[in-house]
Amino acid sequence: MAVESSPRRRADAERNATAILDAGLECLLVDPQTSMTAIARAAGVSRVTLYSHFPTREILLEAALERSVAEAVHALDVEAGDAGPADETLARLMRSSWQVLDRNFSTFTAAAAALPPDVIRDRHDRILRPVRDLILRGQQEDAIRRDLSADWLVTVVYQLMHAAAGEVQAGRLTSAAAPDVLTATVLAALRTRGGQQ
Amino acid sequence: MAVESSPRRRADAERNATAILDAGLECLLVDPQTSMTAIARAAGVSRVTLYSHFPTREILLEAALERSVAEAVHALDVEAGDAGPADETLARLMRSSWQVLDRNFSTFTAAAAALPPDVIRDRHDRILRPVRDLILRGQQEDAIRRDLSADWLVTVVYQLMHAAAGEVQAGRLTSAAAPDVLTATVLAALRTRGGQQ
Known part of the structure; x- marks a missing residue:
């Protein structure tokens, strides 16, 4: 957990913020109940990275x-x-x-x-x-x-x-x-x- | 069940159809997931009477x-x-x-x-x-x-x-x-x- 939420991880996630938003939106449009796990997978990031930016859908x-x-x-x-x-x-x-x-x-x-x-x-x-x-x-x-x-x-x-x-x-x-x-x-x-x- | 779905029951339900629709609508507007049991209660009819007319919400x-x-x-x-x-x-x-x-x-x-x-x-x-x-x-x-x-x-x-x-x-x-x-x-x-x- 300490490793997952390290500054480098967070910097990566920020660089990918637009990509996460885009992928997340695409998933949520298809299914408003898409799981966070599926959104993380679609965005190509770890669930921890996803949650560090967007704790909920x-x-x-x-x-x-x-x-x-x-x-x-x-x-x-x-x-x-x-x-x-x-x-x-x-x-x-x-x-x-x-x-x-x-x-x-x-x-x-x-x-x-x-x-x-x-x-x-x-x-x-x-x-x-x-x-x-x-x-x-x-x-x-x-x-x-x-x-x-x-x-x-x-x-x-x-x-x-x-x-x-x-x-x-x-x-x-x-x-x-x-x-x-x-x-x-x-x-x-x-x-x-x-x-x- | 045979008694509940008898012609008399169905005639009662038909006479009340408007009231059932009105009560059902009111419930569904407040909560789209209102149970059929709650709708029957609001309409003042039995669940069987309700289901005989409207099997689903x-x-x-x-x-x-x-x-x-x-x-x-x-x-x-x-x-x-x-x-x-x-x-x-x-x-x-x-x-x-x-x-x-x-x-x-x-x-x-x-x-x-x-x-x-x-x-x-x-x-x-x-x-x-x-x-x-x-x-x-x-x-x-x-x-x-x-x-x-x-x-x-x-x-x-x-x-x-x-x-x-x-x-x-x-x-x-x-x-x-x-x-x-x-x-x-x-x-x-x-x-x-x-x-x-």
């Missing part, structure tokens, strides 16, 4: 989710910081956040199935904060409709993004076509009527 | 789902049969199907969590067929946009309805306000641009 899943959320928040922050018209910024934001969602869809799916709703809701709120701020700005600038609440419009954006991801997973929409379809739908739903001409 | 859940689906299909068929402008018919259809969804939300939630995806998808397709037909008609009549596929627009309607139901459950939207919010969002997303004036 839930912690592994939360770490994978955290990695994807950080990527999404970064992408959204970059786009939302744009000072241009809110509806145009929203269109760009939809496209870049679609790329993040498309790359991380399996993580979000596995996390949503296994983690407690309050954990999902917290990450979800963090991701959507820049979208909400942008919608509020758009409403002030009269680029985004004001007859519906910003909270509802954020929900609309979120649900339509997840709907598009679901359609891609089901093979009814291509990943290449999704950003255009999404943007056309979301802008029509959110823009003020004048803005739709 | 899944069959009970499917029966409850079927009851809700039949109600939804009936409501949608009535509205969709209207020969008026497709966008106006769609607005009415959103309102009446919202009432059905609102009344049966717990059934759909319990069913989605417990039944196999192909069962859910089949019921879902049956419910959405009139919506799809109406959208196709609207596209021909130029009341509904044609730059997006009918299949995607059906998904948009479905997702936004479920989003609204989720917001009501979470206490962020009132059930009274939901039909207006939904209709305003769906029509903006689906109507041709000229139709939005």
Whole structure:
């Protein structure tokens, strides 16, 4: 045990953290009850190495989710910081956040199935904060409709993004076509009527 | 056993079928693993009576789902049969199907969590067929946009309805306000641009 948890072991495990997360996610998507032993085997590490980083499946899943959320928040922050018209910024934001969602869809799916709703809701709120701020700005600038609440419009954006991801997973929409379809739908739903001409 | 499954017993159970479905649903929503014994107790019937109708939790859940689906299909068929402008018919259809969804939300939630995806998808397709037909008609009549596929627009309607139901459950939207919010969002997303004036 002293040997297994030595600094060298831990350094190895850290170097492999991404590989462990990737392998673990893949296992958990196939079977949410995959044993830690099977995950260690899939990642090519010892069980002790695995446990030193991720004591439980839930912690592994939360770490994978955290990695994807950080990527999404970064992408959204970059786009939302744009000072241009809110509806145009929203269109760009939809496209870049679609790329993040498309790359991380399996993580979000596995996390949503296994983690407690309050954990999902917290990450979800963090991701959507820049979208909400942008919608509020758009409403002030009269680029985004004001007859519906910003909270509802954020929900609309979120649900339509997840709907598009679901359609891609089901093979009814291509990943290449999704950003255009999404943007056309979301802008029509959110823009003020004048803005739709 | 011969006595328990006698015709009189079965007649009693049939008379109580609705009560059994209601009680069973309530239990399964709180705990999807509720035992059949607990469901029988909650419904005020013997386990034999319960088993004679619903041999498994899944069959009970499917029966409850079927009851809700039949109600939804009936409501949608009535509205969709209207020969008026497709966008106006769609607005009415959103309102009446919202009432059905609102009344049966717990059934759909319990069913989605417990039944196999192909069962859910089949019921879902049956419910959405009139919506799809109406959208196709609207596209021909130029009341509904044609730059997006009918299949995607059906998904948009479905997702936004479920989003609204989720917001009501979470206490962020009132059930009274939901039909207006939904209709305003769906029509903006689906109507041709000229139709939005």
